[in-house]
Amino acid sequence: MIPFDEGRARLLLAQACESAGLAAPDGATLLALGENAVFDLGDPAVVAKVGRGPELYDRAHRELALAHWLAGQDVPVVRPYDAVAPEPQLADGHPVTFWHRLAPAVRPARPVDLAQLLRALHQLPPPPFTLGRRDLLAPVERWLASAEGHVDPADVAFLRHRRNAFEAALPDLVPRLHPGVIHGDALPRNIHVGPDGPVLLDLEFMANDLREHDLVVLALSQDRYGVPAEEYRAFTEAYGWDVREWPGFTVLRGARETASASWVAQQAASNPAALKEFRRRVDSLRDGATEVRWYPF
Incomplete structure (x- = not known):
């Protein structure tokens, strides 16, 4: 089994960005590494989530659908990046989703x-x-x-x-x-x-x-x-x-x-x-x- 570490996640991110028509994520900043590797792409103002394994595809797909539904219910929610296809990109079987980067936080959440x-x-x-x-x-x-x-x-x-x-x-x-x-x-x-x-x-x-x-x-x-x-x-x-x-x-x-x-x-x-x-x-x-x-x- 190939370890899912930052290096592996960056390779998968590069594949997904190419498939989505986004610029190569050379300067992407790793924000978190857990079930997903989460990257800030910098420019455009997009955050990408790289799933740890192919078994997370259905969950990633559902998350996109839920974000659209919650926005329609007037619940303040993070928004999928609408310049790419409305389903997860696949990179060597791993689901990758793209999201609008939020404005900087004004304070920590309580x-x-x-x-x-x-x-x-x-x-x-x-x-x-x-x-x-x-x-x-x-x-x-x-x-x-x-x-x-x-x-x-x-x-x-x-x-x-x-x-x-x-x-x-x-x-x-x-x-x-x-x-x-x-x-x-x-x-x-x-x-x-x-x-x-x-x-x-x-x-x-x-x-x-x-x-x-x-x-x-x-x-x-x-x-x-x-x-x-x-x-x-x-x-x-x-x-x-x-x-x-x-x-x-x-x-x-x-x-x-x-x-x-x-x-x-x-x-x-x-x-x-x-x-x-x-x-x-x-x-x-x-x-x-x-x-x-x-x-x-």
């Missing part, structure tokens, strides 16, 4: 900004196309398999066991909120606060599922990623409910933690810091240490 956008999103009707469920645990096997030979097999076995246990528990959850459209990865990092206010980003995990999914993310972030208690309190006040009051919170939190620990594994082969973080996460889950700090990638 949890209260996220709460306001989630309230609007959670009031929307279903889109005119099918959205699947938010299956947090579906990619776990792919992430763990990509780390074989680079992480402790006992850690992989532990995470697989957790995945199986939570997969069995999730169908029995009884929601407090009416299910419907969710963002699926509801974090302040997926909000951009520009001159016209907060804008919703990263629509790849949008789904039709329990609204509680979108609220558990920030509750977990207070414990694991250092979101201050007062910021979390402002979030719950702006949204109107604290998901920690819900009996299903522990199950949904545990499933998300399992997925988050497994996600880091896919970078362990090429990133020593990722391997260290993977071990930190797995050890804290084994020990039941729910407030051990995790660090984002």
Whole structure:
């Protein structure tokens, strides 16, 4: 398997730009490297997302469709770059999408900004196309398999066991909120606060599922990623409910933690810091240490 690192992503980006009729991205700036490699092309004012693997094509295609639909629902959202074809470009099988670059942020996004956008999103009707469920645990096997030979097999076995246990528990959850459209990865990092206010980003995990999914993310972030208690309190006040009051919170939190620990594994082969973080996460889950700090990638 060819490693998906910055060098590989740049080669794929160059292929996609050529197919899309865009200038060679020689000066592109890498913004993020995870499930996608995200690049700022500079000129034109475009951001490109290069998918880690061909299996992400359907998700990339759906993200473009959702962006157009949300804009039509008056939800502030990042816009696909309309000078290229309205579907992902393929570069050696990898999906590549192009987006208008947003105006520079006027300040960092805060949890209260996220709460306001989630309230609007959670009031929307279903889109005119099918959205699947938010299956947090579906990619776990792919992430763990990509780390074989680079992480402790006992850690992989532990995470697989957790995945199986939570997969069995999730169908029995009884929601407090009416299910419907969710963002699926509801974090302040997926909000951009520009001159016209907060804008919703990263629509790849949008789904039709329990609204509680979108609220558990920030509750977990207070414990694991250092979101201050007062910021979390402002979030719950702006949204109107604290998901920690819900009996299903522990199950949904545990499933998300399992997925988050497994996600880091896919970078362990090429990133020593990722391997260290993977071990930190797995050890804290084994020990039941729910407030051990995790660090984002």
